[in-house]
Ligand SMILES: Nc1ncnc2c1ncn2[C@@H]1O[C@H](COP(=O)(O)OP(=O)(O)O)[C@@H](O)[C@H]1O
């Protein structure tokens with residue numbers, strides 16, 4: 598068996614008294630389209646920053662494609678691409694200049710970098726204003742450019758923190774097309790999101806983090822079976838997942854059942870009417 602694409606052992610991060618990520622054991626197989634789900638503040642960004650070497654863990658171990666991240670960060674960083682929370686682009690460059698720069702930083706020769714930069718700008722539909730500076734790009738354009746930069750060296754694993762946040766439907770479609778293409782070529786994708794519909798449509802496997810702790814991990818079908826069994830065990834109509842018996846639970850229903858706390862019953866806002 599080949600090594601997992603991503604594996605963590607007791608991955609933990611403290612901020613003072615706060616346990617932002619609490620002994621998380623993740624395993625992502627190569628080629629998986631993996632969604633890392635959780636409510637706001639659950640610990641998703643903190644986890645992805647540790648997985649990509651942007652933030653040191655307080656405790657625990659991270660292995661990427663069989664390499665220990667702390668022991669050999671350079672080997673890991675050559676093989677991964679990252680679209681971080683804050684994008685971290687250079688505003689005073691054009692999109693083309695930026696992609697060429699990133700390509701060269703990854704060690705591509707000048708010609709290859711230029712060729713890939715041009716192809717990526719076309720694919721992302723960012724070619725029509727070649728003189729525009731990144732700082733003048735819309736948010737959606739910046740996200741597309743960040744994804745282009747993250748894939749220019751042909752990474753085996755792509756990490757994305759909330760890639761569709763604040764992006765319109767057209768740009769989202771382009772981003773998704775790029776992700777599907779990467780998966781078709783055998784890459785592994787790890788994305789965080791608090792938007793369940795996106796994860797349900799794209800991902801084959803998910804993990805759910807809540808208050809820093811991993812509360813579920815597996816294929817969406819596995820999670821569904823687990824919740825259905827639990828709801829059935831509680832007694833018909835007693836579970837809060839809210840689906841009728843013959844309907845397949847949506848990821849949203851699975852999520853609410855596992856994470857709880859967000860149920861609408863009994864929480865009427867009386868002053869609204
Ligand atoms: N640099 C930091 N210093 C202090 N607390 C932080 C820092 N980064 C994140 N946190 C806290 O850690 C928790 C998890 O944050 P984060 O990983 O950003 O959540 P998510 O991405 O799931 O919304 C939150 O309570 C957040 O306020």
Ligand SMILES: [Mg+2]
Pocket residue numbers: 641642643682758759
């Ligand atoms: Mg976040």
